[in-house]
Amino acid sequence: MGPAIPVLAVVGVGLIGGSYAAALRRAGHVGRVLGVGRNAQSLARAYELGLIDDTATAVEAAAQADVIMLAAPVGAMAKVLAEMRPHLKPGIVITDAGSTKAEVVQAARAALGDRIDCFVPGHPIAGGERVGPDAADADLYAGRNVILTPLPENAPRDVALVRASWEACGAHVREMDVQAHDRVLGSISHMPHFLAAVYVAQVARSGDAAERLALAGSGFRDFTRIAAGSTEMWRDIFLSNREAMLTELAALRAVLDSAEQALERRDGAAMEALLEEAAVCRRGWKLGNTK
Amino acid sequence: MGPAIPVLAVVGVGLIGGSYAAALRRAGHVGRVLGVGRNAQSLARAYELGLIDDTATAVEAAAQADVIMLAAPVGAMAKVLAEMRPHLKPGIVITDAGSTKAEVVQAARAALGDRIDCFVPGHPIAGGERVGPDAADADLYAGRNVILTPLPENAPRDVALVRASWEACGAHVREMDVQAHDRVLGSISHMPHFLAAVYVAQVARSGDAAERLALAGSGFRDFTRIAAGSTEMWRDIFLSNREAMLTELAALRAVLDSAEQALERRDGAAMEALLEEAAVCRRGWKLGNTK
Numbered sequence: 001m002g003p004a005i006p007v008l009a010v011v012g013v014g015l016i017g018g019s020y021a022a023a024l025r026r027a028g029h030v031g032r033v034l035g036v037g038r039n040a041q042s043l044a045r046a047y048e049l050g051l052i053d054d055t056a057t058a059v060e061a062a063a064q065a066d067v068i069m070l071a072a073p074v075g076a077m078a079k080v081l082a083e084m085r086p087h088l089k090p091g092i093v094i095t096d097a098g099s100t101k102a103e104v105v106q107a108a109r110a111a112l113g114d115r116i117d118c119f120v121p122g123h124p125i126a127g128g129e130r131v132g133p134d135a136a137d138a139d140l141y142a143g144r145n146v147i148l149t150p151l152p153e154n155a156p157r158d159v160a161l162v163r164a165s166w167e168a169c170g171a172h173v174r175e176m177d178v179q180a181h182d183r184v185l186g187s188i189s190h191m192p193h194f195l196a197a198v199y200v201a202q203v204a205r206s207g208d209a210a211e212r213l214a215l216a217g218s219g220f221r222d223f224t225r226i227a228a229g230s231t232e233m234w235r236d237i238f239l240s241n242r243e244a245m246l247t248e249l250a251a252l253r254a255v256l257d258s259a260e261q262a263l264e265r266r267d268g269a270a271m272e273a274l275l276e277e278a279a280v281c282r283r284g285w286k287l288g289n290t291k
Numbered sequence: 292m293g294p295a296i297p298v299l300a301v302v303g304v305g306l307i308g309g310s311y312a313a314a315l316r317r318a319g320h321v322g323r324v325l326g327v328g329r330n331a332q333s334l335a336r337a338y339e340l341g342l343i344d345d346t347a348t349a350v351e352a353a354a355q356a357d358v359i360m361l362a363a364p365v366g367a368m369a370k371v372l373a374e375m376r377p378h379l380k381p382g383i384v385i386t387d388a389g390s391t392k393a394e395v396v397q398a399a400r401a402a403l404g405d406r407i408d409c410f411v412p413g414h415p416i417a418g419g420e421r422v423g424p425d426a427a428d429a430d431l432y433a434g435r436n437v438i439l440t441p442l443p444e445n446a447p448r449d450v451a452l453v454r455a456s457w458e459a460c461g462a463h464v465r466e467m468d469v470q471a472h473d474r475v476l477g478s479i480s481h482m483p484h485f486l487a488a489v490y491v492a493q494v495a496r497s498g499d500a501a502e503r504l505a506l507a508g509s510g511f512r513d514f515t516r517i518a519a520g521s522t523e524m525w526r527d528i529f530l531s532n533r534e535a536m537l538t539e540l541a542a543l544r545a546v547l548d549s550a551e552q553a554l555e556r557r558d559g560a561a562m563e564a565l566l567e568e569a570a571v572c573r574r575g576w577k578l579g580n581t582k
Contacts, residue, residue, distance in 0.1 A: 125508050145506055180499070187494055188507040192514040194550065195486060200569035202539075202546045203478055208471070213576050215436055216479040217416050221578050222513040223483040228573040231566035235559055242554055248493075249551055255493040259485065260540055263533055268526055275522040278491035282519040285504050287512050 002031060004164060009034040009061035009068045011080055013046035015128060016097045017071030018136025021051050023169035026138045036061050036080075037072075046133040062087040067165065070096035073233070074104055074240050081111035081119075088115055093158045095120045095165075099185065099233075100240040101149045101178045117153040120162045122146060123181065124171060125189070131230070142170035145288065149178045172288075186244035191252065193234050194245065196227040293322060295455060300325040300352035300359045302371055304337035306419060307388045308362030309427025312342050314460035317429045327352050327371075328363075337424040353378040358456065361387035364524070365395055365531050372402035372410075379406055384449045386411045386456075390476065390524075391531040392440045392469045408444040411453045413437060414472065415462065416480075422521070433461035436579065440469045477535035482543065484525050485536065487518040 008024065010017040013035045024030040035043050035052035043055045061068055062084035070077050077096060084094075098104045101121050108119045126144040128135065146166040150159045163173045176184070203212055238245055255274075262270035299315065301308040304326045315321040326334050326343035334346045352359055353375035361368050368387060375385075389395045392412050399410045417435040419426065437457040441450045454464045467475070494503055529536060546565075553561035 125506060145508075147506070180502070184499065184503050184506055187497065188503045188511050191490065192510050195490060196514060197566050197569040198546050198550050199482070199486060199543065200573050201550075201565055202543045204568055204572040205546070206478065206542070208475065209572075211471070212475050212479045213572075214579055215416060215438070215475055216576065216579075217436075218578065219483050219517045220479050222516050223487060224573050224576075225513050226510045227569045229570065231563050231570050234566055235563040238554055238562055239557055239559055242557065245554060246551070249554075251497070252490065252493045255489050255496070259489050259492075260537070263529055263536060263540075266530060266533065268530055271529055272522050272526040274492050275488050275525055277495055278488040278518045279520065279522050281495040281500075281504075282491050282515050285507065285515075287509065288505055288507075 004029050004161075004168070005067045006031040007034065007065045007067075008032070009036055009056060009065035010052065010071060011036040011058070011061070011068065012071035012073075013037060013043060013051055013136070014071065014132050015130060015135040015137075015140070016124065016126075017069055018046060018049075018051045018133045019126075019138065019140035020069055020071065020097070020124075020165075020169060022136050022138035023141055024165060025051075027168040029165060029168040034061050034065060042133055046136075049133055049136065051133055051136055058083040059087050062092070063089055065089065065092060067161065068092065068094045070094065070098070073236060074098045074100060074107075075236055077104060078107035078111050081108055085112055085115060088118065092118055093120060093161050094118055095122045095162045097122060097124055099123060099189070099237045101181045102243075103240040105149070105151065105178055116151065117155065118158065119151065120154050120159050121149045121151070121178070122162060122166070123149070123185070124166070125185075126171075139170075141166065144171050146171040146173045147181055148173060148175050149181050150175060182241050182244045183247070186241050186248050190237055190241055190245055191248050193226050193229065194238060194249075195252075196224050197234070200224050200227040295320050295452075295459070296358045297322040298325065298356045298358075299323070300327055300347060300356035301343065301362060302327040302349070302352070302359065303362035303364075304328060304334060304342055304427070305362065305423050306421060306426040306428075306431070307415065307417075308360055309337060309340075309342045309424045310417075310429065310431035311360055311362065311388070311415075311456075311460060313427050313429040314432055315456060316342075318459040320456060320459040325352050325356060333424055337427075340424055340427065342424055342427055349374040350378050353383070354380055356380065356383060358452065359383065359385045361385065361389070364527060365389045365391060365398075366527055368395060369398035369402050372399055376403055376406060379409065383409055384411060384452055385409055386413045386453045388413060388415055389531075390414060390480070390528045392472045393534075394531040396440070396442065396469055407442065408446065409449065410442065411445050411450050412440045412442070412469070413453060413457070414440075414476070415457070416476075417462075430461075432457065435462050437462040437464045438472055439464060439466050440472050441466060473532050473535045474538070477532050477539050481528055481532055481536055482539050484517050484520065485529060485540075486543075487515050488525070491515050491518040
């Protein structure tokens, strides 16, 4: 019996796509791996590192691959899918690793038309500061959560194929609907990045920013770590998940207002109740995966 | 020549006070150490651990000590100082480790009256999750910042004595005025705790909180770590630093408003500019001490 995925094509062989290829190769889950991308240097490096066996155009990948992983920025996916559309090999399954899902699904529907059934949207909740093929790591997904948001048009067999590939990477796979994914991720991933950026910008704009930063300690360090991330990526994620973010921001402002009012009226009991609610929640929480 | 501080009294022999005593003892900077506190069990444990040589009442400490370190909650300092006031040994120097300074100075002025000259306010920027005498650590202050906010009434000799004690603990000492301290700490220490608590409370109140928390990752983990801290301590700090916090909150809301408006009008350029400002600031920042 051959590998579960005879030919895999990865569009964007960086941290996310490269790690997926490396993990599947190590698990014996793939035969041949094709790398697709705009950056020739990046593809050459991926080849050198053994992440891919060959490079291919989007059209070649569509015609040859059994599974295509789109690990390109959310904004670039529509164009790639439209290029692939006329050349899709029968039975091909396309999945992605985009951080938001409603916009990706909308773009995929527009690009793939009646072939939307072959697109199984996904999102691995993993990442890191490093980028590019050199950051690829066969262990990146071990013990991490991957969310699939299957479409009504997907064949269960195709969803199972994508699920099995992530499980071969060592990930925990769960299925959610598209709106729930974007709401939940908007809350527990995108909102912290948004607030950390707003907070750091406010400190940076203060007249005595240098003195403040010189005295900042480990609380500041951890609270603001994510504000150092990729600005282009997070701009795209915020805009892509705009609806869910605005809904969360309204809910956040309601709590912020009540906390500020408690402070204004020197209401220690209300302040402590809020802090206690947060502390109980946070103390009871554990990172649900090993990394 | 005997030790720089023949008799030290520590009011509150927990993480902060106990670590100060342990570091000074290891440095040969103190002779005898007296422990003062309301919790007999805690004092017994501090004695067992060798942090103190004996226990004392506030009155005894005032009459016998050369230096008194107030490492009690900010709210408890006024009462202790008022008890000590009629019994202060000539030449005594009192300092503290409170997280805010304006309110502490106000309370000290009210309690000490014309003896305010002996009170040199201080704040070590160090801490940790653990509390009590068992958490005391002679290395806690090594490489950390300690801020002194001397009063116009202080004799330079007394400020130098307090400074030298912190330097003997391995700390970097800097002087600031009381208002600058509270503004700077309000911004880079208190505000992150306030925002982290508001954010976690908002997540905890959502209808699908369990699902959100199950999918939260390492960004959430670091952004919210400080929300698990002591609720009583942070309630007191927020109320004690109310003026500075309200000023910072107004500045933060202005940035939050503009970020939200950029999102509302799908303004990618404005969003990216804000993210870039924050990322540049955060990437250029380093924790200014070794822990």
